Amino acid sequence: MSAPAAKTRPPADPSADTLAALRARYRSQRQALLDDMQACALPAAPASRLPRAMAALARLADETLAALWQRAGLPGALAAVGGYGRSELFPFSDVDVLVLLPDEAGPSASLDAAVSAFVAACWDVGLEVSHSVRTVAQCLEAARQDITACTAWLEARRVAGDAALLARFEAAFAAQLDPLAFLAAKQLEQRQRHARQQDTPYALEPDCKESPGGLRDLHTIRWVARAAGFGRSWADLARSVATAREARQLARNERLLWLIRARLHLLAGRHEDRLVFERQAAVAAAFGYENRFDARGRLAQRASEQLMRRYYWCAKAVVQLSEILLQVMAQRLRAARETPPPARRINAWFSETDGALDINRDDLYQRHPRAILQTFWLYQSRPEVQSLGARTLRALYNARAAMDGRFRADPANHALFMRMLKAPAGQTHALRLMNRTSVLGRYLWVFRRIVGQMQHDLFHVYTVDQHTLMVLGNMRRFFMPEFAHEYPLCSQLAQGWQRPWVLYVAALFHDIAKGRGGDHCELGAREVRRFCRQMGIRGDDAALAEFLVREHLGMSQVAQKQDVSDPAVIARFAARVQTQRRLAGLYLLTVADIRGTSPKVWNGWKDRLLQDLYHATARHLGGHAASASALAASRQRQALALLPAGGHAAARSLWATLDGSYFTRHSAGEIAWHAQSLLHEGSGAAEGRPVIAARGAPGGEGLQVLVHAPDQPDLFARLCGWFHRAGLSIHDARIHTSRSGWALDTFQISSAHPLAGEADAGEADEQKAATAALIARVQTGLAAALASRAALPAVRLGRQSARVRSFPLTPHVEWQSDDSGQRWRLSVTASDRAGLLYGISRVLAAHGISVELARISTLGERAEDTFLLHSPDLAHASVQMQVEQELIAALQGSPPAKA
Structure with missing residues (x-):
């Protein structure tokens, strides 16, 4: 007879009223134990209190089950297995039991009914048991076939019934068990569980x-x-x-x-x-x-x-x-079974055995602390060393006292650590192992402070130490030819870089001061300056490492929050960077940092923004900076080269209605596409009707959308509202109004479907069709939205995630005027949720504020949006305050004061 483990409530026992006293006693005593457990985690609670409470809960279950077993009159034995078998019963853990029947107990309806009645009584009393019913032979067979069953039987403990039967089973099980095969199976199970x-x-x-x-x-x-x-x-x-x-x-x-x-x-x-x-x-x-x-x-x-x-x-x-x-x-x-493989001596301190590095004597690290870093240098530099042996791992775990102040100040250790950073390869390999064995934090004491430091900022999904090593790994990949296809510009810059170890130092220290309070960039710059002095790093290399740590957030902030088409923005950033080497280093660190933040944060749009900023700044530093007018003229010439000759006159006529910012904010390819869409024969533009065009974005992520329509105060909000209702996310918006009173707005929106060019050959047609369907949907939907004269719909923000609810982010609004005092930059930071951008745009529309540029940056579950605005009224502090109050209300999900 055999029954699988079960945890479904069986039919109620018809004679349940006879269990009332047992039920009342079990539940009252269990509640008393749970009340005691409530205090077990308090700081003043003795360490032994919880184990005693768990054991008491297991004893209570034993007593109750024994009484029910006796009442049931079943043959065989009742055994506790699993955590219950270890007498480790948590408040709501499974009560796993084995009903062990003698081999001679064949299948019978009466026995099945008796077992069912016993299990039903357990549930009626309040014991939600998970049970299996097997004979001794069936248990032994299950143990041979199933590692989970084998593990459960290993911990079997008698609760009630035939003690001799359980003893016979335990003896047969022990005789059958192969410890080495069991260990291998549990290691495989552990690897799968970890995965x-x-x-x-x-x-x-x-x-x-x-x-x-x-x-x-x-x-x-x-x-x-x-x-x-x-x-x-x-x-x-x-x-x-x-x-x-x-x-x-x-x-x-x-x-x-x-x-x-x-x-x-x-x-x-x-x-x-x-x-x-x-x-x-x-x-x-x-x-x-x-x-x-x-x-x-x-x-x-x-x-x-x-x-x-x-x-x-x-x-x-x-x-x-x-x-x-x-x-x-x-x-x-x-x-005990086989001759161990031979050990190959590396030097007086170490040997290698079957790919594992082992120390030659157990007290090596106490006698020679310098051997600790030598361990990782050998692991990094010798291809035959693939892992650390148990003897080495144990010695490292127990050598923490040897990694003291003298160890950290030892010049020989400094030299070896720098040798590891300057090696041709293996830095990530070695430093990750150093962190996993707790050596990295012992050697770099400042690193120890970030080990296990969580970052509840809604976009980092790793602890600071893990993020740091991921950034270092990303930086290393830029210098490895086999990964050149991933980020071509990064690989191109890396190939011409001298002394890449300076970048590894910057990666290692860029977030070293997280969790201390204050500006971690400034604090980190101090730490890397101290490290450089200690390691003998001098001159330009030390200055570059310090600059990169201090400024490691600056490039992404400029790219995602400022108008990088503005020559003044580029000039200010170039003055901040000063040299081409600093610019290249900052670009590499920025890409590596963003990629190591979260799988959801990096995308092709951010890549393009950073590349645009890099190239514009490089031209400025190289003495090739163009004025806004010269840049606009250059873009027009390039766009004309992409257009058929017959359309040049019409294009020039269209461009004459647009100001210079249109040309500086768009590439020549985009300008040519806009012209083709607006000047196409029979298009709505020629007839005074709105034109909506869309195409796959360069790089294959999402769509570029063009809207050409008569301008109106709530146009931007109306468009944002439709994108929100359609479930599409806006990453970038550029708003222009021609001298003829028409809006020429462009949007970069996210798409669930990559372009066919990025897909495998077998998927290309399907993705091409999906992209075409999305384009048609956008064109039809936006046309209907523009034709509507209804009031803007109310804002309905989407639900916040559990992480946002647990770690709320206070919405923040910041104003800053540009150099001319004619435009304002609005920065908004809030927890991301559906409808956020529409809520912001609705408030701005209600106050008649024109949006010229919108940069929508989503960092995990944190939104950092920036808008370039124009309104004479914003010069008045009272207007700014009123708009700010309404924006905060919109970000929090409250209705705005103005509709």
């Missing part, structure tokens, strides 16, 4: 049980140790395969994970193992964390960030210890 959990302990919303460094990794160590006979507790492992310090660390980190998991269960009122955003603040409060503020009263670090940093450090230690102990146990088990 499902983003393969990082630094996930934004980690699962404290399943994520790398979670409880399941600790369970895996115990399971393998138990199967191999190395012990069942951390104290047992300290006498077999672990050091005393490792055992203490395992126990301490397990207690923290227990506390977090128990608190999550209690907060959710159900089985919940994920540290989701909505729960992080409440869990942090239970641990006694409070928000930290800087000297000016600004929020410097949230309580939840402090909790998450503690969690990440814990998870990182668990990952390290898991790797060490599983390797140690594997070596012990293999040594």
Whole structure:
């Protein structure tokens, strides 16, 4: 007889009234234990309180199940398995049980009914059991076929019934179990589980049980140790395969994970193992964390960030210890069966065995601390070294005392670290391993402060240390020929770059001061200046590293928030950069930084903006800067070359109605496309009707849309409203009004379909059709919107994400006049949500404010939008204040004061 694990509520027991007393006792005692667990995470609670409470909850389940088993009169034995088998019962964990039947118990309707009645009684009492029903032979067969079943039976513990039957099963199971095969299967299972959990302990919303460094990794160590006979507790492992310090660390980190998991269960009122955003603040409060503020009263670090940093450090230690102990146990088990592979001596300190680097004596790092960095230099520079052996990993984990102030100040270590940065390859490879083994933060003490530092800014999705190493990795790729196709301009600049290690230093330090409060760019510049002095970096190289760290946000801010077609903007940025080398370095760091922020932040539109700014600034620095009028004339000549000769006169006639900013804000190709669309024979423009044209954007991301229509005060808002209702996102808008009173507006919008040219051959036709359908939809929809004379629809902002709700961003509005005092730059920062741009444009339309340029920048779930506005009324502070109040209300979802 066999039944799969089940957790569906069976039919109620007809004699349920006889269970009333048992139900009342179980539920009252369980509630008392849960009340006790509520206080277990408090700062003053003893470390042993939660384990005692979990064990008491398991004993209560034992007593209740034993009573129900006796009442059921079933043959065989009832065993606890899984976490319940370990007596680790969390408030809402599964109560996993095995109904073990004797082999002679064949299938029968009466036995099935008795088992069903027992399970129904469990549910009626309040024990939501997950159960399986098997004979001894069936259990042994399941263990051979299924690693999950094998693991469950490993932890079987008698609750009630035939003790001799369970003992026979345990003996047969132990005789059948192959510890080395079990270890290999659990390692494969662990790798697969880690892959499902983003393969990082630094996930934004980690699962404290399943994520790398979670409880399941600790369970895996115990399971393998138990199967191999190395012990069942951390104290047992300290006498077999672990050091005393490792055992203490395992126990301490397990207690923290227990506390977090128990608190999550209690907060959710159900089985919940994920540290989701909505729960992080409440869990942090239970641990006694409070928000930290800087000297000016600004929020410097949230309580939840402090909790998450503690969690990440814990998870990182668990990952390290898991790797060490599983390797140690594997070596012990293999040594008992086969001759180990020969070790090849590298030098007096190290040997290599089957691709793994091992130290020649256990106390190497205590005797020679300089050998610590040598470990990573060999890993970086010797192709045959693919990993670190268990002996080396353990020695590094236990060598933290050797990495003291003298170690960090040792000139020999400085020289070796710089040698690693200056090597032809392997920097990312080595530094990531240094961080994973906690050596990088011990050597660069300033780096230690950002390890596990979360960034709740709605667009970074990695901790600061992980982001930093991703930026370094991106920078390295620019210098690798095999990746030249990814970012051609970056690769082109990298090929002509002398001393690329300066860029690696800048990447390593660009966010080094995050989480301290204050301007992390200025603070980081001080840190990299100190590093350069310590490492002997002098002159232009030190000045460049400091400049790049201080200015690493500047290029993206100018590109995405200012009008880079304005020669004055380019002149100011060129004065800030000063040299071509600084410009190239800043461009490389900016691209690497944005790419390492989040998979959702980088796109082709940002790439184009940055390239335009780079090229314009390079021309200015090279002495080839053109005035606005000269640039406009040049663009017209280039556009004419793209047009048929018969259209030149009509194009010139059209261009005569437009001012110079139109030509400086558009490329020659765009100007030619506009002219072709507006001057096409039979077009609406010739007949005084609006013209709407669209095409795939260069680069294949989204569409470029042209709207030529009689100007009206709410035109921009009306167009934004239609794009919002159509579910399309605007990335850029450029607004022009001709001398004849017609608006010539262009938009860059996002599309769900890439152009056919970017797709595989088999998908090209389908994507081409999707692009054509989107173009037709845009043209038809916008034409209907322009024809409507109805009032602008009300703004209905979309729902905020869980992350935004948990880490709200206060909307911010900033005004700045241009040099002429005729135009105003409006900067808006808010949590991104559908309808945001339409809400802003509706407020501006209500005040008759003309929009000349709109830059819509979405950084994850953070919107940073910039508008170039024109209105004589904005010169009055009272008008600015009124508009600002209405904008804040619109950003928060409140109706504006004016319709």
